[in-house]
Amino acid sequence: xTSSSTESAVGxxxxxxxxxxxQVMGLITQFLLGMAVNLIGLPSETKDGxxxxxxxxxxxxxxxxAGLAVGAVLVxxxxxxxxxxxxxxxxxxxxxIGATIVAGSATLPTENNxxxxxxxxxxxxxxxxxxxxxLSRTDHAST
Numbered sequence: 212x213t214s215s216s217t218e219s220a221v222g223x224x225x226x227x228x229x230x231x232x233x234q235v236m237g238l239i240t241q242f243l244l245g246m247a248v249n250l251i252g253l254p255s256e257t258k259d260g261x262x263x264x265x266x267x268x269x270x271x272x273x274x275x276x277a278g279l280a281v282g283a284v285l286v287x288x289x290x291x292x293x294x295x296x297x298x299x300x301x302x303x304x305x306x307x308i309g310a311t312i313v314a315g316s317a318t319l320p321t322e323n324n325x326x327x328x329x330x331x332x333x334x335x336x337x338x339x340x341x342x343x344x345x346l347s348r349t350d351h352a353s354t
Contacts, residue, residue: 227289304340
């Protein structure tokens with residue numbers, strides 16, 4: 212094995228851990244932003260300063276969702292060179308992110324709280340997937 216292939220083999224798990232950690236942090240940020248919008252109310256339900264605040268929070272919420280989608284693809288790519296369990300967790304996390312984005316996209320136009328609940332379920336599934344991936348990779352790295 213050449214030194215460059217050794218570096219890439221060692222660098223991939225470190226990059227995977229960093230990216231999975233970023234996913235967890237993004238998911239937590241999403242949860243907090245979503246709760247803030249829920250407490251203040253949707254832009255259609257508020258006015259004046261509250262409308263401005265919730266519009267900004269909702270926009271940031273949507274931008275982070277796009278970042279989580281990109282991050283899910285990156286985790287999938289980085290997980291390709293790892294064990295089966297890690298690949299499976301990366302896949303579950305990506306599917307959960309995708310389903311959550313679909314649920315979030317349906318929440319505003321329908322104003323149906325079940326879509327909001329589906330978003331919460333997707334958040335929990337993605338958080339558990341990326342959390343388990345992080346734990347398994349950090350255990351793997353310490354051995």
